[in-house]
Amino acid sequence: MTTLTTDPPRNGLSPLERAYARLGVVLITPTILVFLLVIVYPLLAALYLSVFQIYTPTLQGGFVGADNYIELLTGKAFWSSLRVTIVWTVGTLTLQIVAGVGIALLLHQNIWFRSLARSLVLFPYFLSTVVAVLVWKWLFNDLYGALNQGLMQLGIIDMPLDWLGSMPNAMIGVILVGAWKYFPFVVIAVLARLQTIPENLYEAARIDGAGPIARFWDVTLPQLRSILTVIILLRAIWDFKEFDLLYLLTGGGPVTSTQTLSLLVYQEAFGLNQMGQAAAYSVGMMLVMLVFMVLYIRQTKEKA
Amino acid sequence: MKLVRPVLLNLITWSLVLLISFPLLWMIVTSLKPQTELFRIPPTWVPETVTFEHYWRLLSETPFLRYFRNSVVLASTTTVFVVGLGTLGAYSLVRFRYRGRETLAMLVLFTYLLPSVVLIIPLYLMMVSLGLSNTLFSLILAHTTFALPYALWLLRSFMEGIPVDLENAALVDGASRMGAFRDVIFPQLLPGIISTALFTFILSWNEYLYALVLVNSDAVSPLTTGVMSMLISAFNIEWSLLMAASVMMSLPLIVVFAFLQSYLTSGFGAGGVKG
Incomplete structure (x- = not known):
């Protein structure tokens, strides 16, 4: 410099x-x-x-x-919440990445009203979690919810489903809402990267006789690799610590089936009134997260 | 074949886009339906009667406007505070050399990833012992924990994009460092500052956990906890009223989307997701 x-x-x-x-x-x-x-x-x-x-x-x-800490290591609460957190994180993150990359590829094409389509897709990400949860609770409503009614009209189900009150539906429900709310992050990041892939790479692949699918695997995906690593790490960290969405949608229920570590800490401190134990859980949670954090920070340093 | 492909592509893309935005569409539709039409089976996908009564009731019969005012005060104060500190801090981190600078930058990144639940218990105790619990000020302080690292990180990347030569030229012409900052850096950084301010405002506007723990008086509740309490305290849930509240709560966001969207997308490029 x-x-x-x-x-x-x-x-x-x-x-x-x-x-x-x-x-x-x-x-x-x-x-x-x-x-x-x-x-x-x-x-x-x-x-x-x-x-x-x-x-x-x-x-x-x-x-x-x-x-x-002995309670943390020997008790059931921490480990069962850790398991729930991993299921939630892996589930919602996978959906976010698949939907995010897919939609980004489509929005990269020359479609009608492209900027309007992009705005509509982006919107859920900036929406308050409270609003997202209210809307989805209404959609998930057992009797009058649009989701059950729509699925019944389409003939996919013949009885209304209990979306948030029973397992595994509750987990599927929160994973779905999480994916809906956070996949636009992937879309924006991937779209920005797609715009920088040189067109001549595709030209060369086309001359070599590669079809659209081969071009995706051989040109697009390798070019997206570095950005995808960053996105996956960042989103894994954020999904892992997510509180609002799960707390407001299910409150961790039924019983503790969707109680992630963030919810466990909150519940222990302000539900069971055991502040010290809650602090220990939060320290344990942070130690688990530290692995991802170090990976992300190292990744960022490498690029700098 | 040449014509079929683009049409098919448009059809697929737009059906997916509409599917994604359906929950939001449904929110607006529900907020405009009379209560009686809500419980029709099957539901009326397009409202038969359009009414604004829920909006009227929301503004006149519920504390919604108070929550809204609290949120405006909370989010604007947090934004001004954090962006002010962040701009000076980022300038220092990017353009000055001193011991511990790199460590500091890493600490910022680390706190940017830190889960709120780790900080919430000590912060709660701190606010109680300072006598600050149940005040908007406690929320502003608490929002700083996630907003300041975020703003610093964003502003740092924007600052890195400004060529050093401009500043050097001003210094050679006899400007002081702060003079060069005011006349050269600041105008260049302005789009970045606007983008950071928008992000910070939205983050603070949407925050729920700190408001849940630090404030339990209705008088200082921001929109997030306020509107949720309307759901929890209701004997039978009035969905159309809640949907009207959701639409109103998203108003600032809709304004930003309509007029300032490019700032949001540019903030994304800077926010640690550069590939």
């Missing part, structure tokens, strides 16, 4: 460079202070709280050492 951002020599900084470094620190200080207050301190506090037993309404309790 240029003079401004090259590394200064280790010793003998010029007065100007030193002044610049000072200004840089001054500019970042407010951000650092806010970070310390609302992120770093709460993170450390979560670690600290996880070795206490605290009753939420009174905030009274005492030090219990590793008890909360």
Whole structure:
């Protein structure tokens, strides 16, 4: 790069460079202070709280050492929630990727009113989860819901289905709504990448006699590989920690069949009033997520 | 054959697009139907009578407008606060050299991925002990936890796209660093700032978990928890009223989509998904 951002020599900084470094620190200080207050301190506090037993309404309790972590490792709650979280993440992520890439390929074509179609597809992603959940709860309504009625009119089912109150329907339901809400993210990212694939790659493949399907596998997909890695990691992290959608759609039910780790932490802290145990669960959850985070951060670093 | 293919492609694409937007269409249709028409089997796919009574009732008989005002205050304050801090922070991270800068950038990325439920318990305790629970201010602080890393990350990528030469030229002409920032960087960064502001506003507008935990008084509830409480507290659920609330709640979004959509798509390119 240029003079401004090259590394200064280790010793003998010029007065100007030193002044610049000072200004840089001054500019970042407010951000650092806010970070310390609302992120770093709460993170450390979560670690600290996880070795206490605290009753939420009174905030009274005492030090219990590793008890909360022993409960995490030996109890059923954490592992069953982890399993639910993995089922939900893999299910909804797979649908998001397949639908996202498919729709992106279609919207990349020269169709009528393309920008309108793109806007319509993008919309669910920016919609409030509360709105999405209300709309889908109404669609899922047992008796009058459009989904059951529509499927019955089409003759696919002859009895209304109980969408959110029984298994495996509840899991299928949340996975579907999750896919609907978040696949536009994949569409936008893939569309942007598709526009940069050089046309001559397709020309060359065509001359070699490759049909549309062969062209997708041999040209498009390899070109999309790096962006897909990033999308999958990012969406895996976000789906893994999703709270609003699951909490509002099923509340984790029936019983705990859709209770992901985020919901478990919330339930333990504010439903069962065991704040220390909840903090321990949240630390456990973060450790699991750390794997994906490190992978993503490494991926981002590589490109930089 | 030459003509059949594009028509088929259009047909397939548009049926999928309509299928995807059906829930939203259904939301609008339901909000316009009279209550009695809602429980028709089979449902009337196109409303027989169109009525705006639910919108009227929503605005006059429910606390919806108060929730709306709370959300506007919450989301705008968060946006101004976060984008202000973020712009200076991103400028520092991209254009200055000092020890710990790289570590800081990685920390920002890490917090950008952090789950809210980890922070929620300590934040709740913090707000209680500071006497801030049940205030909009506590929500603004809490929203900073996800909005600031997000804004910083976005603004950082926008800032990286601005050529250094422009700034150097201004410095050679005798401008100070902050003078160069005001006259050269800021105008160049403006589209990025608008895009970041829109994203931050939408994130804050849509946030639910912090509002659920930190605020339980109806007077300071934002739209997300407020509208959900209308669902939970109702003895028999009035779906058309809730659908009208959903439409109204999405209004800012519809405005952004209609007039400022290019800013949203440009933010996407910057938001850590560059391939």
